[in-house]
Amino acid sequence: MKKRDPFKIEQLPKVKNSKLVGGYIPLPLADHLRLISMYYNKSLQNIFQEIIEEWCRKINKSEKYIIEILTEKAVMEWQRRVMESGKISRIEQEKYIREIYSILKRRKVAERHINVIINKLKYKVGTID
Numbered sequence: 001m002k003k004r005d006p007f008k009i010e011q012l013p014k015v016k017n018s019k020l021v022g023g024y025i026p027l028p029l030a031d032h033l034r035l036i037s038m039y040y041n042k043s044l045q046n047i048f049q050e051i052i053e054e055w056c057r058k059i060n061k062s063e064k065y066i067i068e069i070l071t072e073k074a075v076m077e078w079q080r081r082v083m084e085s086g087k088i089s090r091i092e093q094e095k096y097i098r099e100i101y102s103i104l105k106r107r108k109v110a111e112r113h114i115n116v117i118i119n120k121l122k123y124k125v126g127t128i129d
Contacts, residue, residue, distance in 0.1 A: 007038050021108075051126060067113060071120040075099050078125050 025033075037044050078096055082088045092126060104114045 008041070063113070067116055067120070071117050071124065074117070074121050075124045093125065
């Protein structure tokens with residue numbers, strides 16, 4: 001008699017257009033997710049994908065909207081710095097833009113999104129001569 005794994009999980013093939021994302025979650029939650037994946041006979045990847053897709057539908061925020069909000073946060077911080085120091089030079093402005101670029105890069109934001117945010121930031125803060 002051939003042995004079969006009663007908990008075999010269907011694995012979806014790795015998608016070309018995919019990226020590994022991750023983070024730590026509390027152990028009880030991780031344990032619960034593993035049980036759920038076995039219960040539904042799905043991989044953790046599939047469970048996470050379904051949860052994230054459902055969450056994205058619930059928050060209903062477009063990429064365009066999120067980019068606008070992130071840009072506005074960067075503009076507000078720039079304005080705060082200008083108000084605090086009283087005067088800002090072009091060098092400091094360029095340094096700030098590089099700082100924002102580095103933060104977005106470190107947070108692993110897609111390059112195409114970084115470029116849009118940086119361009120909008122440059123437009124909104126203007127150019128200092």
